[in-house]
Amino acid sequence: MSLQHALLGVLEARPMNGYELTRFFEAAPRWVWSAPHSQIYPTLRQMEQAGLIEGQQEIRGTKLRRMVYSITERGLEELRTWVGSGHAAPPVRDAFFLQALFFDMVEPERAASVLGTYIAEQEKLIAEWRAHSEALLAKETDLLKERLKNRPVAEHDRIAKLKAHVFAGQIAVAQARADWARESLRLLAEDGAAGREDA
Amino acid sequence: MSLQHALLGVLEARPMNGYELTRFFEAAPRWVWSAPHSQIYPTLRQMEQAGLIEGQQEIRGTKLRRMVYSITERGLEELRTWVGSGHAAPPVRDAFFLQALFFDMVEPERAASVLGTYIAEQEKLIAEWRAHSEALLAKETDLLKERLKNRPVAEHDRIAKLKAHVFAGQIAVAQARADWARESLRLLAEDGAAGREDA
DNA sequence: TATGCCATGTAAGTCGTTACATGATTAG
DNA sequence: CTAATCATGTAACGACTTACATGGCATA
Incomplete structure (x- = not known):
């Protein structure tokens, strides 16, 4: 579930669309989490369905659409709960x-x-x-x-x-x-x- | 593919059956790799098909069967090749x-x-x-x-x-x-x- | 005879990778 | 006009998790 929390954490700063998030998570100077766009877009739709984020469609030019997602109150709550509680360490695998x-x-x-x-x-x-x-x-x-x-x-x-x-x-x-x-x-x-x- | 190499590395020491390998990979004092038995048994059969290991069936009592796997020449070769060559670091994800x-x-x-x-x-x-x-x-x-x-x-x-x-x-x-x-x-x-x- | 260990499996689901696929817009 | 960038998807596969499932053997 960490990708979802990573996305929530980024969206807490400001609303973004999938493309921006993709650049963020595929960036060369790596952050603390990474993911390809093929994972990000479906996850965003899932999160919207779960009410953690909200999408607002925008149109650039005449046809190029983009979905700008913002974190919802529920998303904030989920993020705070996750950050504030302990989680079992993943199994050792190096x-x-x-x-x-x-x-x-x-x-x-x-x-x-x-x-x-x-x-x-x-x-x-x-x-x-x-x-x-x-x-x-x-x-x-x-x-x-x-x-x-x-x-x-x-x-x-x-x-x-x-x-x-x-x-x-x-x-x-x-x-x-x-x-x-x-x-x-x-x-x-x-x-x-x-x-x-x-x- | 790392689980396969981990298994090869253990079997290089001596032949073992799935149960022994499972105890090894699920052990509490963790090693460098871990896996549940549900992953180990199918992987062993796969590796046998690929010729990396060889299974020898043994019977304990009258019915209790166990498959003791040993590393083959091909398995040894694969392990040495893998150990001796560089591999891309996995994406950062902590x-x-x-x-x-x-x-x-x-x-x-x-x-x-x-x-x-x-x-x-x-x-x-x-x-x-x-x-x-x-x-x-x-x-x-x-x-x-x-x-x-x-x-x-x-x-x-x-x-x-x-x-x-x-x-x-x-x-x-x-x-x-x-x-x-x-x-x-x-x-x-x-x-x-x-x-x-x-x- | 019952408990714990030996021994091996399957199945459903999630997470992540890799590749394929499409089209719009902008800047030079 | 063409290349880079914007923007979003799908599909197949492999790795890993979690849960369910079965039965034999040894020993107290």
């Missing part, structure tokens, strides 16, 4: 750690190459999230600006800090992964050397 | 960070309670993984003992270290999450105080 568990089955060079790619990926994510986190702290993102319009000015700093901190969390996790991968590289090198000495 | 992104919408006390539960969960995972990591380093787990039987003694330490290190990675990530959650608690407390001062 394909990369699974792969790493069998690195002893391949030549160290191949494992090292896989690790190198992984580190680069994590670094890229870190860079994107860092930029986003800083933009939030500076209250420079479009969505945050919209969101703050409905909040008392006294709370603006608090809200910006809290949101930025979430991305700091993503960064911390990615950093832990990257650091671990670098240690793995060292471990592989050591072992490789030891292996050669023994041989 | 329900807890998503939830945290909207903590400003609920009372700080509720957010704090959600964070508290989260921290406890992470700590529990850390404890389980720590125990598992230490058992691996000491070469005390059943599966590792089986696995090492087919490897040169000179490599035993290396293999144990590599496997244990994967769980150290899971621990590092969980630790990063827990630390982040603790910082979040501090941030919420600060803000709460500031909010009350302002009011």
